[in-house]
Amino acid sequence: MKANPSRPKIQQGGSSTKKKTGTRQQNVESSILVVGDDSLVAEYSAVISAHHFQLLSPEKIKSLKAFAKKVSLAIELSNLNLEQKKKNLILLDAALPATTAILSSSVTVSVLEQTEWITLKHRLAGIAALPSLLQNSLVEVAPSVHTLEATMEVVKKFFASLGKEIAIVQDRAGLVLPRILCQIINEAMFAVQTSVASPGDIDTAMKLGTNYPLGPIEWGEKIGFDQVHATLDALFNDMHEERYRACPLLKQLAVTGKFWSK
Amino acid sequence: MSLHIGIVGAGTMGAGIAHVAALHQCTVSLYDIHDDIIRRGIERITADLKKGVEKQKFSEEEMTAALKRIRPRTSLADLDTCDIIIEAVIEDLLVKKDLFKKLDAIAHHTTILATNTSSFSVTSIASVTKKPHRIVGLHFFNPVHLMNLVEVVRGEHTSEETIARALEFCQQIGKTSVKVNDSPGFIVNRVARPFYGEALRLLDEGVASVEEIDRIVRSEGGFKMGPFELMDLIGVDVNFAVTQSVYDQFFHDLRYRPHPIQKQMVESGKLGRKTKKGFYNY
Known part of the structure; x- marks a missing residue:
């Protein structure tokens, strides 16, 4: 090598x-x-x-x-x-x-x-x-x-x-897929936080409605909410754009690790 | 017990819902303003049902029986005894509000009035009716006979009984339902926004090309399609309209801001597969 x-x-x-x-x-x-x-x-x-x-x-x-x-x-x-x-x-x-x-x-x-x-x-x-x-x-x-x-x-x-x-790919924090994926998970977290739907229903909807291989919440659990949060934080610090601001619920899960309501 | 379903609008979505409901034992009153629009709707249903027979999803007898359960209607008043009336007309809030005012007056007091809107607030549509507790969103996905999901949307005044009956209906027609509180884009159209928006930003920043981003999303992410090929399939104009609508409804929250690339493509007529030009050439 x-x-x-x-x-x-x-x-x-x-x-x-x-x-x-x-x-x-x-x-x-x-x-x-x-x-x-x-x-x-x-x-x-x-x-x-x-x-x-x-x-x-x-x-x-x-x-x-x-x-x-x-x-x-x-x-x-x-x-x-x-x-x-x-x-x-x-x-x-x-x-x-x-x-x-x-x-x-x-x-x-x-x-x-x-x-x-x-x-x-x-x-x-x-x-x-x-x-x-x-x-x-x-x-x-x-x-x-x-x-x-x-x-x-x-x-x-x-x-x-x-x-x-x-x-x-070009050298930018978050590269391509982590940037897209963490944004989707973050948006799903905002939807949970504001009681738009349950985590389970959000996962079901994204898998059946748009053919995602995994629901965003279960994907976040698999990646680790701490990792998702760290990625978004890095993007936010890099670009200072509102769209990369981590959802407060995601921040909490980054500490506790598990999705307690599931 | 077989339900009597009224459907207002025999276009793509209305016909799709009629197809699925009739196939699952519902009696369907399919309304539109002209006979020939309904006839075209039923032709579409017949063609789709034939494909189902070819794929051995159901028998020819079941197809014939389903088609017999669909009754063409050109008078709204004929929908008065339906258990559920589902609106599937064009995405225009004034048209929908006007229709719901009429349906509210015509329909029996136990009839549920559902809207298939993807971009308007159920609460807003219900605001013109006298019985907003019976208004609910039933958001089907295109093509209805192939997409298994229905978002059941609870407006501010929607009653528990209305929700329960809407969920039961979805189950009866073989759909998986999810419960959503009335909010911009519901679940799917909202949570999917970054899939396209972030891809457009990556492209604009030169991080990777259209082809590379699609390949990465498929092979590294396990998605069936990349964001650009999917936008081409859906229609760049349709995708842009959804983005714009969610952005407007959130009062221009920056998370949902549409991307100039998309607008420029719409204005230059590069709408995807249907115009043979989009992010790719076809």
């Missing part, structure tokens, strides 16, 4: 880069390190190990120096606590060889803003990591202006080996 095994930097330039990334060979020895929000780490770890990759336990990030050479790819999946995300990325960037790519969720902060926290900006690429989405067949990937082609090659090969197609 290495972008470029023998050189100290991921090389600039298209054609030579491609040649180098083609020479990866040490999958057996190498491992993937996944850190971040518990629900996302669990989901990513399950899919990754099901595809016969070695996984390092997330705690290894604390003693990363000893394992750094074994890490072929690092994945940072914090959406909820950006301070923790920053700490994780700084640790990864300091310890991992310059040729090792880092994938990072950019649902609640853009990749470009994340590159401000690290030194080797070219190795970072963003993904739309929101709980439950990895069950489906496509992953959104967002390069920043610093991301090198060699890094993207690593990302493409990695998801191809998980059997996923990718869509490359």
Whole structure:
């Protein structure tokens, strides 16, 4: 999974880069390190190990120096606590060889803003990591202006080996689907809060009336209301638009976790 | 006990409701102002029923029996003994209010008066009647014989008994009902707004293209259709009108603000599949 095994930097330039990334060979020895929000780490770890990759336990990030050479790819999946995300990325960037790519969720902060926290900006690429989405067949990937082609090659090969197609989108907090989905869930929450209908009836109506695969309330429960709330909060802070203001009921559920009335 | 249902308006929605009600043992009085409008409505019902027979959803005998239960009516007064009268005329508040005033005067005092409106307040329509407790929203979805949902809308004065009878009717005609308190867009048209609105913003901001957003929503989200192909199917003009209506009814709450791209497409005649041009070419 290495972008470029023998050189100290991921090389600039298209054609030579491609040649180098083609020479990866040490999958057996190498491992993937996944850190971040518990629900996302669990989901990513399950899919990754099901595809016969070695996984390092997330705690290894604390003693990363000893394992750094074994890490072929690092994945940072914090959406909820950006301070923790920053700490994780700084640790990864300091310890991992310059040729090792880092994938990072950019649902609640853009990749470009994340590159401000690290030194080797070219190795970072963003993904739309929101709980439950990895069950489906496509992953959104967002390069920043610093991301090198060699890094993207690593990302493409990695998801191809998980059997996923990718869509490359512009680097904006929330990317595409998290932004649409969290807005729908938020609107459903406003409808519950103002007693327009019961949560169950809202789920039924959206599934039968517009063919949604899941009702917005049950979807919110599956993703985690804390994750939905964090996504909306990030969009609101990014754009300062009323439409991204999180419903107060959603904010409460982000703390309590469950939908008590169901 | 088989119900006697009156339907006012033999267009797409009225005919669809008549089809489903008649197929589920209701006697249907189908009203419109001209014989030929009703005839066209019944032709549509017949064609849709034939498809049902072909797909073996029901027998030819059941189809024939259903068609026999539909009675063409060109006088509103003939609807006086119906258990439920469902209004399915054009989405024009003045036309609907005028009709409900007449129905309120004609119909037996136990008759429920229902509106199939998707964009007006049930309370507002009921305000012109003397017995607003018997007015309810029955919001069916197009095509009625294929879409299983009915939003049962409770206006400010709608009685519990009216709601209970409306729910019972939905069950009798094989529909799943949900209860909604009268509010802009009810459930579906309101909660679905960001699916389109946010997609239009993403497109406008250059985050991804029409094709890519549709592909992402389908393959990453598990939706059957992406927002742009769905807008093309529904009609960009129809979708824009719903958005505009919800926005207006919420007194221009910014969450519902329509997007200029959509308005421009409507004005340039790119309405989707029906004009062969929309977000895609057909």
